[in-house]
Structure formats: structure tokens, C-alpha cells
Amino acid sequence: MYGDTGAAAGRIRHEHLSAVLRLTPMAMVANMGNASLILWSFKDSLTPGLFSWWAVMMTLASLSLLSWFRFRNRSSTKVSCRAIRRSTLHAGVLALAWGCLPVVWFADAGHSQQVAITALFTGMMGAGAFVLGALPLASMAYVAVFAASALWALARAGEPQFIAFALLVLLYAFMVLVGGISYWRKATALILARNEAVRHEQMLAVVLQDFEQRATDALWEIDTEGRLQQPSARLAKLLHTAPDTLRGLSLVPWLEQHTLSGSGDLAQALAKGVPFHNVAVVIEQGGQQCHLALQGKPLFDELGQHSGWRGVVSDRTAIEQAQQLLQRQAHTDSLTQLANRLSLHAAIEQQLRVKPHSGALLLLDLDHFKTINDSLGHSVGDTLLTCVAERLLQHAPPHSLVARLGGDEFAILLHHNDTGADTTEAQALASRLVTALSRPYQIKERRLRVGASVGIALIDGEVTHVDELLVRADIALYDAKAHGRGRAAEYTHALRERTRRRAEVEEGLRQAVRRDELSLHWQPKVDLSTWKITGTEALLRWESPQLGKVSPGEFIPVAEQEGMMDLIGLWALRHACECARNQLKGVRVAVNVSPVQLADPEFVSLVQSVLESTGLPADRLELEITESVFIEDTEAALKQLHALHALGIHVALDDFGTGYSSLSYLCRFPFSTLKIDRSFVQEAMERPEALAVVQHIAQLARSLKMRTVCEGVETPEQLAMVIGAGIDEAQGYLLSAPKPLEFFNSFTEDWNTQQAPLEYLPE
Missing domain, CATH: 3.30.450.20 (PAS domain)
Structure with missing residues (x-):
């Protein structure tokens, strides 16, 4: 403390010195009073020396009071080591002044005067040591001077009894010193603890203030x-x-x-x-x-x-x-702000718990939305979806739930109080929605149209789970889209049975190629001018051990939709080429090609590979396509067809006349054959305008150097009509039904070209 110049030591010194100075006025008054009592006890033998001592004591006491007065107005909280040394010096000087009293006057004083000196001197030593306890060096100096002067005086007196007094003085001085040092240590520890408490309090105040301001x-x-x-x-x-x-x-x-x-x-x-x-x-x-x-x-x-x-x-x-925002986002479609799939599931669960025999679910899917989204961009598509959502909200009944399930699929959950009104109300709403959604949408400078197909599923007591209701609505929606789109269909058990059948067909078809369940049947094409069999069409057949015979009209759409057509089509092409190379010599083999196959960029390479592996000349292969191959990407389809034509392969346009833009395709690609759809053959027998269409197709084909084939010739009258219209070839059940390869070969061997068509024509 006496040598440390740090700020903390300076504050401790200030605390110690302040503790001493707080008692200074009383201590100095006591010094002045006791000095005066000593002077009064020597009033009968007062000497100039004693009076001078008293004056010195008065002066020292006055100076101490003056120092106290000056110190009390100081604003500084730190005291230097020099100030402590001055205080120690002042205590020593004051002790020396008191020490002169017994040294000079005790021995010659009277008994009463000696008693007065002893009592006052001892009291001043104890009191001074107490007052200076906060300054240990000052206290030690003060007590040491007092004890030394007392011992000197007692020794100078020379009386034996004073030896005991001297021992008592030594013991008293020692106890006073020990007590003073103990007091100083406790005072220092108290000051340190108080300062630490203040520091913690200030820190806590800062922390709390920051906590209040920032937290x-x-x-x-x-x-x-x-x-x-x-x-x-x-x-x-x-x-x-x-x-x-x-x-x-x-x-x-x-x-x-x-x-x-x-x-x-x-x-x-x-x-x-x-x-x-x-x-x-x-x-x-x-x-x-x-x-x-x-x-x-x-x-x-x-x-x-x-x-x-x-x-x-x-x-x-x-x-x-x-959390509320996240909850809303979790249950709301971000684009349309409608309820999302999660909200719809929760609402259906609630409906099934509260009213399991009432309500309906309408599932909606936009028709041709993908074309708009892909051609005009996703921003236009998103705007269109938002407009659709607004129309749904306008036409949905109060208290119903309108939801977007994703993509262009929407749903409306209806709540009914009367079970008997469910079907009528749901069907009426579905009809209104189909009409409303088919009206044009004005998006910026564009006027767009989309349709909608709707599937209806009633909550009729049989439905016990959300997924079951969604499956029913989805089945109805699929039926609506399968029958021309832009319409509504309600779920029935018959629809469910068809869906189950379709699932069985799909599952069985996945194993059909591996199990060798597929086969090809052959139907001849007959040249009507020479009555020769010039070609044959390979028709795919499937006989399942579980399902029995499944017609191509049933399993081919499933294969196309489920991504199995590439594998099945490749099998049919390879098998047809092998049969043409080995068993069907002299005739051209026609194989139907799905739009899914032609959309594969590797299709031309696959056909070339099949021709090379089977050894079949390219001009003996004819690929039959329909106009649907041009719907998605006309340029890509034409590029594929030109590549096939460059290989020497013949390409026939099947079902000609059923599309809306057939003539444009004829101008852009040199088809080898036009196959007139069976619907024209049937209608030509009843309607003159249909017959005129067939005749004009025959004339158009001849001008474009293409051959014509009429499909579906089933009666002699139809054959006569076809011949009269100028058609080149005929194909149909009148001539031959599709046959397995062994039966087809027998049929062609027995075919008599000399009989011409006379036996098939009406009499």
C-alpha cells in the first residue's frame, strides 16, 4: 500500500486516510484538552519549558485541524504514497511532543502530577493507536515513541516499583500494536470487499441497463x-x-x-x-x-x-x-393463396369425423395448361393459375374449401346438411365450373383459353379415410379426361372396377415381355387391281395367364401412359422384322409406331440397328404413324420421319382424315401410303358426302404419288365402294382377320389371285 502507485492502491489509501481524518477533530480536541490538563496539574510549579510544551501541543493540534479542514473538501478519491508518509511523520512528531512530557517532567514531578501524567499519557497512547489504526506505520511509530518515552521516564525515576510499570507499558504497547494491525487488516479487507461489491453493483447496473435497452x-x-x-x-x-x-x-x-x-x-x-x-x-x-x-x-x-x-x-x-406466418405458409398455396394439400387433408379428416355421410369432393384439372405454360413461359402460367383460383372462389359455395393441390390441379370440398342433395349440388357446381373456367382469360395483351375436367366423389358413409376419397375423385377425374375433357364425371363403383382392371393390366403388362406373353398377328393388305397380297400389318396381341386375352385398345394406352411403350414397341419391331426376313418373304411388313416411340431421339438408330441385326432390307419395312405424333413437337417428328425415309423405310400415315391438319403434313413429308380410317368406309355407305371424301383422298394420293389403303372393309358392299372410289389396297375382316404367323402363311399360300375380287363382291 505504501509503495504501490496503482489506482486501486490509491483508492485504498484514500479510504484509510479518510478513516483517520474523520476522527482527527475529536482526537485533536482531546490532545488540546489533555495538554491543558497537564498544564493545570503543574499550576503550582509551572515553568516556561512546560508552557512552551503546551504551546507546541496547541500548535500541532491546530495544524492537524487545518489539514483536516483542507482534506475534507478534496474531490479526488485517490491518495498518494507521499501523503501517507506525511501522515506518518505527523503522527511521529505528535508522539515525540507527547514523549517529551514524561522524559522531562515525570521524574521531578510530584505524586499527583505523576499520576496525572501516567493516566493521560497512557490514555493518549491507546487513543492515538486506535485513531491511527487505519495507517499501520503511523500507528506503530506513534506507539513506539510513546512506549520508548514512558520506559525512559520510568527508568530515570529509579524507583523499584516502576520496573513493574515498565513491563506493563511494554505489554500494553504490544497489545495496542497488535490490535492496531488487526484493525488495519480488517479495515483493508472491508474496503476491498466494499469496493468489489461496488464494482459488481456497477457491473450489474451496466448489464441490467444493457439488458433493458437491448433485450x-x-x-x-x-x-x-x-x-x-x-x-x-x-x-x-x-x-x-x-x-x-x-x-x-x-x-x-x-x-x-x-x-x-x-x-x-x-x-x-x-x-x-x-x-x-x-x-x-x-x-x-x-x-x-x-x-x-x-x-x-x-x-x-x-x-x-x-x-x-x-x-x-x-x-x-x-x-x-x-410461427403464425409459418403456419399459414404451411397450410396455404404460396401462388394462389388458396388452401394447399395439407389443409385439404385436414378439412377432409374433420368432415369424415363430424359428418361422415354428407359432403363431396371435386377434383379439377386444367386442360392444355401445359401447352400454355411451356410455350408462353412460367410467369404467364402462374398468372393464369391465379386467375383460375379467383374464378373458383367466385363460384364456390360459402363455407366450402377451395384448394390448389399442385401444378394445374385444384379441389373443392363441399359441406352439405342434406345428404340427398349432395349429388345434385355437386354435379351442378361441377357443370358451372367447367363453363366458367372455359371462358377466355385476358392476361396482359394475350387472350388465353383453357378448359377443365372435374372428378366428383361423394362422402357417402363408405369413405372412411382421406386417401380413399381422393382416390375416388381421381378416378372420376381420369374418366372425365378420358372421354374428351371439358366435362365432369362422378365416381361410381363401375369406374372403380375399370380402374382396378387398368391397374391389373398395368401390373401384368410390366411382366408380359419377360414372360413371352406378347405375340404378333398378321392381317394382309390386298392390291385391288392385281388381287395380290402385297403386304401385311403386324398387330400386337397379349394373352395373360391371369387376365386372359387383353385387346390392344386396352393395353396399348396403358403402355404409353406408364412408359412401357418403348420396350414393347421395340420388341414388336424386332419380332416383325425377324418374321419378315424368315417367314414372310415377298411382302412388305407394316409395324405401328407409337408417338411415344417416335419422340425418342434414339428411335432412328434403334430401327437401323434392328434392320442390321435381322438382315431385313429397309424397303420391306413400313412404319405406320398417326397424326398425333405431330401434336407435341411437329419439327422434331418431321426430322425423325425424314431420317427414316433416308434409310429407305416406307412411312404410312394411319387413320388419315381424322385429324384437323392432315394436308399440311402431306406437303411437308413424302408419305408412301395413306391409310383411310375405317370410319370413312362405314359412313361412305350411308352418306354421299363421306363417299366423296374417300374419292377425293384417292385422287389426292395419286397426284402426290402415294398409295391408298382402306381399313375396316368388312362387307362386299364396302369392298365394291372402295374399288369404285379408286382405292389401291384394302384391308379388313372381309378379306382376312388378323392371324398368327402359321395360319397367315397357310392363308397366303391358298390365296387365289385369279378369282379377282369377284367372290367378295355382292351379286
Whole structure:
């Protein structure tokens, strides 16, 4: 402390010196009084020396008082080592002044005077050591001087009894020194502890201030009566009121008046008398809701008596708002703001629990939306979906749920009070929606049209699960789309049976190639001018061990939709080429090609590979395509066809006349054959205009150097009509049904070209 120049030591020195100076006035008054008593005890034998001593004592006491007066107005909280040394020197000088008294006058003094000197001298030594206890060096110097002068005086007196007094003085001085040092240590420890407490208090104040300013939390404290104690500005802000209003306010009653919920939970938590956490309270002030979470613990005084509560209140408004936003986003479609699939599932579950015999689900799918989305861009597609959502909301009944399930698929859940009205109301709504959604949409400068197909599934008591209802609606929607789109269909058990059958066909078809269940049947094409069999068409057949014979009209669409057509088509092409190379010499083999196959960029390479592996000349292979191959990507389809034509392969346009733009395709690709659809053959027998169409097709084909084939010739009258119309070839059940290879070969061997068509023509 005496040598440390640090700020902390300076403050400790200031505390010690202040402790001494606080007692200085009383100590100096005692010095002046005791010196005066000594002077009074020598009034009968007063000498100039004693008077001078008294004057010195008065001067030293006065100077000490002056120093005290000056020090008390100092603003500094630190004291230098030099100031402590000056205080030590001052204590030593004062002790020397007192020490002169017994050294000079004790031996020659009278008995009463010696008693006075002894009593006052001993008292001053003890009192001085106590006053200077905070300054250990000053105290030691003071006591040492006093003890030395006392021993000198007793020794100089030369009386035997004073030897005992000297021992007592030594013991007294030692005890005074030990007590002074102990007092100094305790005082220093107390100062250090107090300074540390102040530092912690300041740190805590800073932390609390920062906590109040920066955190979303605030401290609260109430007494045993529930009144708020020292409410902070932050707490007032959280409670949306003024700090002065909160001071002394009963917390729970105030919350009961200003909260939407939670005040009762807080009252119960306080009543239990144990710490609590996350008690939620919702306050509404000024039209705004504030979500708070309180935690607290009971307070106890030094006697263990309950004295109130203290805790933290947290502002959870932002968290609650974020959770509500996430909840809305989780149950809302981000594009259309309709309910999403999750919300629809929850609503259906609720409906099945509450009214399992009432309600309906409408599943909607936009027709040709993909074409608009791909050609005009996703931004236009998104805008169109938003417009569709608005129309659905306009036409949906009140209290129904409109949802977007994803892509261009929507749903409406209807709630009914009368079970008997479910079918009628659902069908009527579906009809209105089909009409409304088919009206044009004005999106910027574009006027767009899309249609909609609707599947209806009733909640009729048989449905017990959400997925079951969705499956039923999906089955109905599939049926609506399969029968021309732009219409509504209601789920029936017959539809379910067809769906089950389709699933069985799909499952069996996946194993058909591997199990060698597929086969080819052959139907001849007959040249009507020479009556020769010039070609044959390979027709795919499937006989399943489980399903029996499955017609191509049933399993080929399934294969195309489920991505199995590439494998099945490649098998059919390879098998047909092998048969043409080995058993069907002299005739051209026609193989149907699916649009799915032609869309494969590797299709031309696959055909070339099959021709090379089977050894079949390219000009003996004819690939039959329909106009549907041009719907998705006309340029890509034409590129594939030109590549096939370059290999020497013949390409026939099947079902000619059923499309809306057949003539444009004829101008852009040199087809070898036009196959007239069987519908024209049938209608030509009844309608003259249909016959005229067939005749014009024959003339058009001849001008384009293409051959014509009429399919579906089943009666002699139809054959006569076909011949009269100028058609080149005929194909149909009148001539031959499709046959397995061995039967086809027998048929061709027995074919008599000399009979011409006479036996097939009507008499």
C-alpha cells in the first residue's frame, strides 16, 4: 500500500486516510484538552519549558485541524504514497511532543502530577493507536515513541516499583500494536470487499441497463400484496403503458383488465408458491396484440419469510407472428393463396369425423395448361393459375374449401346438411365450373383459353379415410379426361372396377415381355387391281395367364401412359422384322409406331440397328404413324420421319382424315401410303358426302404419288365402294382377320389371285 502507485492502491489509501481524518477533530480536541490538563496539574510549579510544551501541543493540534479542514473538501478519491508518509511523520512528531512530557517532567514531578501524567499519557497512547489504526506505520511509530518515552521516564525515576510499570507499558504497547494491525487488516479487507461489491453493483447496473435497452425481456418484481416494485421503462413498454402508472400497481388485477388470455394462468402460478416458467399472456393495447411469456421465483427475507416475487417477462410477439406466418405458409398455396394439400387433408379428416355421410369432393384439372405454360413461359402460367383460383372462389359455395393441390390441379370440398342433395349440388357446381373456367382469360395483351375436367366423389358413409376419397375423385377425374375433357364425371363403383382392371393390366403388362406373353398377328393388305397380297400389318396381341386375352385398345394406352411403350414397341419391331426376313418373304411388313416411340431421339438408330441385326432390307419395312405424333413437337417428328425415309423405310400415315391438319403434313413429308380410317368406309355407305371424301383422298394420293389403303372393309358392299372410289389396297375382316404367323402363311399360300375380287363382291 505504501509503495504501490496503482489506482486501486490509491483508492485504498484514500479510504484509510479518510478513516483517520474523520476522527482527527475529536482526537485533536482531546490532545488540546489533555495538554491543558497537564498544564493545570503543574499550576503550582509551572515553568516556561512546560508552557512552551503546551504551546507546541496547541500548535500541532491546530495544524492537524487545518489539514483536516483542507482534506475534507478534496474531490479526488485517490491518495498518494507521499501523503501517507506525511501522515506518518505527523503522527511521529505528535508522539515525540507527547514523549517529551514524561522524559522531562515525570521524574521531578510530584505524586499527583505523576499520576496525572501516567493516566493521560497512557490514555493518549491507546487513543492515538486506535485513531491511527487505519495507517499501520503511523500507528506503530506513534506507539513506539510513546512506549520508548514512558520506559525512559520510568527508568530515570529509579524507583523499584516502576520496573513493574515498565513491563506493563511494554505489554500494553504490544497489545495496542497488535490490535492496531488487526484493525488495519480488517479495515483493508472491508474496503476491498466494499469496493468489489461496488464494482459488481456497477457491473450489474451496466448489464441490467444493457439488458433493458437491448433485450426483448424486462425484469419484474412484486411484493406480497402483488404490487409492482420499481417498474422499469422496458417493462412499461412491454405492457404498453407508462412507468408511473405501473408503480405500486397490482399486477394480476391489471392484467385481468388488459389481457386477452393468460392472466388466470399467472394467478394460478403465483398461488402455487413455486418457481414457474413460460406462462403465456396476451395483451391488447391500442388495437395491437403483444404476446408475453413470464417466468418467476418467490423471494424470501433473511428470516425465511415470503417477501414477494421476482422474474423476467419476455416479448414473444415476433416469435408468435413468425410461427403464425409459418403456419399459414404451411397450410396455404404460396401462388394462389388458396388452401394447399395439407389443409385439404385436414378439412377432409374433420368432415369424415363430424359428418361422415354428407359432403363431396371435386377434383379439377386444367386442360392444355401445359401447352400454355411451356410455350408462353412460367410467369404467364402462374398468372393464369391465379386467375383460375379467383374464378373458383367466385363460384364456390360459402363455407366450402377451395384448394390448389399442385401444378394445374385444384379441389373443392363441399359441406352439405342434406345428404340427398349432395349429388345434385355437386354435379351442378361441377357443370358451372367447367363453363366458367372455359371462358377466355385476358392476361396482359394475350387472350388465353383453357378448359377443365372435374372428378366428383361423394362422402357417402363408405369413405372412411382421406386417401380413399381422393382416390375416388381421381378416378372420376381420369374418366372425365378420358372421354374428351371439358366435362365432369362422378365416381361410381363401375369406374372403380375399370380402374382396378387398368391397374391389373398395368401390373401384368410390366411382366408380359419377360414372360413371352406378347405375340404378333398378321392381317394382309390386298392390291385391288392385281388381287395380290402385297403386304401385311403386324398387330400386337397379349394373352395373360391371369387376365386372359387383353385387346390392344386396352393395353396399348396403358403402355404409353406408364412408359412401357418403348420396350414393347421395340420388341414388336424386332419380332416383325425377324418374321419378315424368315417367314414372310415377298411382302412388305407394316409395324405401328407409337408417338411415344417416335419422340425418342434414339428411335432412328434403334430401327437401323434392328434392320442390321435381322438382315431385313429397309424397303420391306413400313412404319405406320398417326397424326398425333405431330401434336407435341411437329419439327422434331418431321426430322425423325425424314431420317427414316433416308434409310429407305416406307412411312404410312394411319387413320388419315381424322385429324384437323392432315394436308399440311402431306406437303411437308413424302408419305408412301395413306391409310383411310375405317370410319370413312362405314359412313361412305350411308352418306354421299363421306363417299366423296374417300374419292377425293384417292385422287389426292395419286397426284402426290402415294398409295391408298382402306381399313375396316368388312362387307362386299364396302369392298365394291372402295374399288369404285379408286382405292389401291384394302384391308379388313372381309378379306382376312388378323392371324398368327402359321395360319397367315397357310392363308397366303391358298390365296387365289385369279378369282379377282369377284367372290367378295355382292351379286
